Amino acid sequence: MSTYVETEPTQNLEAFKGVKKVPYEEYFTSGHRTCEGCESAQFMRLLAKAAGPRTIVTGATGCMYVANTSYYSTPWGIPWMHTQLGAAGSSALGTAAALRALMRKGVFKKEPINVIAFCGDGGGADMGLAAISAALTQADYNLLIVLYDNESYANTGIQVSSTSPFGANSTFSTPGKLKRIMHNRWKKNVAGLMIAGHPTCNYVATVSTSYALQAMNAVRRALTIGGPTFIHCLNPCPKGWDFDPAAALELGNLAVNTGIWPLYEVEKGELKLYGKTREIAEGRFKRLPVADYLLKQGRFAHFTEEDLAYFQSQVDDMWNNWLVPGVIPLRKKAEAANPAAK
Ligand SMILES: Cc1ncc(C[n+]2csc(CCOP(=O)(O)OP(=O)(O)O)c2C)c(N)n1
Ligand code: SF4
Ligand SMILES: [Mg+2]
Secondary structure, three states, rough: OOOOOOOOOOOOOOOOOOOHHHHOOOHHHHHHHOOOOOOOHHHHHHHHHHOOEEEEEEEEHHHHHHOOOOOOOOOOOOOOOEOOOOOHHHHHHHHHHHHHHHHHOOOOOOOOOOEEEEEHHHHHHOOOHHHHHHHHHOOOEEEEEEEOOOOOOOOOOOOOOOOOOOOHHHOOOOOOOOOOOOOOOOOOHHHHHHHHHHHOOOEEEEEEEHHHHHHHHHHHHHHHHOOOOEEEEOOOOOHHHOHHHHHHHHHHHHHOHHHOOOEEEEEEOOOEEEHHHHHHHHHOOOOHHHHHOOOOOOOHOOOOOOHHHHHHHHHHHHHHHHHHEOOOEHHHHHHOOHHOOO
16 A cells, blocks of 8 residues: 555646746745855745746855845845754744644635745754754645755855765865865765655655756645655855866756766655756766866865776665665665565
8 A cells, every 4th residue: 555645736737848848936035145156045936936926935144144134134025034054944843833723713815825845964864854854744734844954054154964075165164284085974865865765755756956847846846746845956155165266067067967966856765866867877978077076166175086987886885786776775795685675
């Protein structure tokens, strides 16, 4: 029997069939103070555009709250509320439950309203992971949680988070003379965690703002399919990653084309790779060397040939040995050795 349950009606947001079909209306506009070339802000713009006017957004503390909503100004053209740093999951669930109660009592007219909560990697992959996990188990509420990932606690000055890449220079991992690599953990596989751990979660996708149409269509699919859904977006951050803002789009492309950031969606348990990731998996596109991506960023300027080779070997390992490359980090070898699999 399927674990996926039918939810209350959602908005039917069909995929945009090409950029020319994307509406002009903006619901995240000027009025914010994010850095030039900030792809996290770009994701907010795409998110709001894809979701449309009948949407409520809650946002956890971080750049997308602090730089977005300076005193008495806001770029949001739809209802938006700040929530505590670890509270994306609980604010999404609370908002969805409150809307349902208000509609049941007749305070609000009955209509499908999108509920979206966003968080950064510090707020979502670290501090608020438990609340997101709890929200994703609530099968009968329509809610979308999006994690915008700039790979650091950016707002407080670029500290390491569990999604910061191996070796990156940050204010918590500045390379020294005695020890060059101060951050030696591998990036947390957040989307994989959500897929594997939450059979009630109807839709999980990884997206990139460099592939804007796909990112918007992932948002529209998540909101249409309903139930608890989750999207993880990689967002180049000129300040934290130390690159020329003009290269923001190119860096997003390179993250995908080097195979570091695989693009996929999982709908009710069915996996679909898309874009360049699919081409890589099907052997139609050869992954670019990770150095092409890493060496464009000042946070990896201290990398030696040895560090680059190690990073490359880890990405190769993911593509060659993971049970589902980029998604499920169980080893093919381990599967063969598992007596239960015989
Ligand atoms: C409970 C709590 N601890 C610490 C802070 C301080 N703080 C505000 S924003 C922030 C960084 C959040 O990082 P992330 O979620 O990755 O968002 P980003 O700033 O990178 O956009 C921190 C630590 C806070 N607001 N609340
Ligand atoms: S620090 Fe990074 S995420 Fe924050 S506003 Fe600047 S570019 Fe955007
Ligand atoms: Mg962050």
